[in-house]
Amino acid sequence: MPTSETVDAVDALLSLQEVDEEIDRRRERLESLEPELSDRRQHVQELENRAQELRSRVEEAESQLRQRERTVKAARETLKRLRKKADDVQSMKQHKAVRKEIISAEENLDSSEDDVLDAMQEVETLRSRLSDVEEELEEEREDYEAAEADVATSRDELEEEIEGWKEKKRVLEEQIEDRLLDAYRKIRRGTTESALAPLTPDGVCGHCFTFVPPQRRSEIRSGEKLHTCEGCGVILYPPSREEDEDDDG
Numbered sequence: 566m567p568t569s570e571t572v573d574a575v576d577a578l579l580s581l582q583e584v585d586e587e588i589d590r591r592r593e594r595l596e597s598l599e600p601e602l603s604d605r606r607q608h609v610q611e612l613e614n615r616a617q618e619l620r621s622r623v624e625e626a627e628s629q630l631r632q633r634e635r636t637v638k639a640a641r642e643t644l645k646r647l648r649k650k651a652d653d654v655q656s657m658k659q660h661k662a663v664r665k666e667i668i669s670a671e672e673n674l675d676s677s678e679d680d681v682l683d684a685m686q687e688v689e690t691l692r693s694r695l696s697d698v699e700e701e702l703e704e705e706r707e708d709y710e711a712a713e714a715d716v717a718t719s720r721d722e723l724e725e726e727i728e729g730w731k732e733k734k735r736v737l738e739e740q741i742e743d744r745l746l747d748a749y750r751k752i753r754r755g756t757t758e759s760a761l762a763p764l765t766p767d768g769v770c771g772h773c774f775t776f777v778p779p780q781r782r783s784e785i786r787s788g789e790k791l792h793t794c795e796g797c798g799v800i801l802y803p804p805s806r807e808e809d810e811d812d813d814g
């Protein structure tokens with residue numbers, strides 16, 4: 566039977582591994598928080614850009630509308646002036662010439678008024694699109710702020726939990742001899758797979774099935790000493806460990 570010291574060491578290492586997995590899971594969750602938020606922030610930013618672009622298009626359209634209104638006003642004045650002139654002319658020839666100018670000015674006014682209506686339509690369309698985007702932006706901003714608050718809460722919770730698990734980790738690490746702790750750390754750095762494996766009844770590594778030399782094998786089995794696998798580096802523990810665990814329930 567393995568010595569109780571070895572059993573304790575294996576227990577401590579397995580517990581340490583569980584603790585490290587708890588910490589890893591929380592760190593992964595922490596790392597996933599920021600990207601989720603940044604997607605939302607990007608969406609808000611896109612909407613802000615669209616709203617900004619629409620605002621300047623509205624301004625342009627309004628400025629064009631004012632310009633066309635001035636054109637209409639000028640066309641009306643021209644027409645008024647021509648009509649007055651028509652009243653004053655003496656000869657038929659002059660009258661005909663003014664008449665021609667009036668027709669042309671009337672056409673001019675009609676077309677200017679059409680331009681004003683077009684410009685008004687354009688302003689209205691753009692304002693309505695802007696208002697839709699601003700509404701959507703408002704909602705997205707609120708959602709983003711809520712998500713940001715959630716993320717802050719989750720982050721605090723996760724960090725607090727990690728601190729708790731780190732404290733457990735420190736206690737466990739004190740119970741493990743340096744040689745084993747080094748071996749454990751080395752393998753945990755390289756992979757997220759188990760850092761421990763049982764020696765199989767056939768005497769090979771339970772993780773990578775590499776042959777374990779007889780001397781080491783018997784030391785592991787007797788619980789005299791724990792060794793790492795020469796193939797994959799995991800810490801090998803006595804095969805009876807698993808039966809012990811079953812017995813313990």
Ligand SMILES: [Zn+2]
Pocket residue numbers: 770771772773774775794795796797798799
């Ligand atoms: Zn191995």
